[in-house]
Amino acid sequence: QRLLPELAPTLPADVVYPIGLGRNPTQFNHEDACYPVLDPDIPYIKPSSVGRHAAKWEDLQTAVASAPDVALVSGEAICLASERRARDLVQQLGAPQVDVIITARDLGSVITSAWQQLIRNGRPRPLADFLNSWMDSRGPGTLTEQEQRWEDDPSLFRWREYAIGSLAARWQRVVGTDHVTVVTVPPSGNPPTELWHRFREATGLQSQLPVEPP
Secondary structure (H helix, E strand, O other), X not given: OXXXXXXXXXXXXXXXXXXXXXOEEXXXXXXXXXXXXXXXXXXOOXXXXXXXXXXXXXXXXXXXXXXXXXXXXXXXXXXXXXXXXXXXXXXXXXXXXXXXXXEEOOHHXXXXXXXXXXXXXXXXXXXXXXXXXXXXXXXXXOHHHHHHHHHHOHHHHHHHHXXXXXXXXXXXXXXXXXXXXXXXOOOOOOOOOHHHHHHHXXXXXXXXXXXXXX
């Protein structure tokens, strides 16, 4: 029985995914169900959301505990967790073995996408200003000193997500070095099935997941 935070939805017969939460019997994204644990680390989570999703969190715990073999838990916000919240998440879900799969795009694509989302949300600003502000938020000092700030300051949660090396190392400290895999998102021009094939190999579930994306 393993817990695999990932992004590619699939429906293998002997793997519990999607997981029914609340009124949604087939929920692919479990991000909001994790809010009760992640709340202190992510400023955009409203207190009302935490209470509203408490029942979903209990459903997720039950689904993972009762999974006959593998439970796949997916949610982008999971990567925003500080080390202490990551430990809380793993401990409270109670899976005897935890494998973490991080799907990672190149930083240039991630940052420009974040800027575009800002514009779509009605907060336009020049790209150069956005980049300068974002880089300034990283702060001075060594990587170790920066990582400590990202751990302690909720407003720097994006660095916990975008600094992939630090993200992988953080989860390695939680679940063990051999239980964290980074799957890079292939650049444009690759076959649309390439990400699925990379994810499938990373899970070690080749005998259970279909060769072609479902």
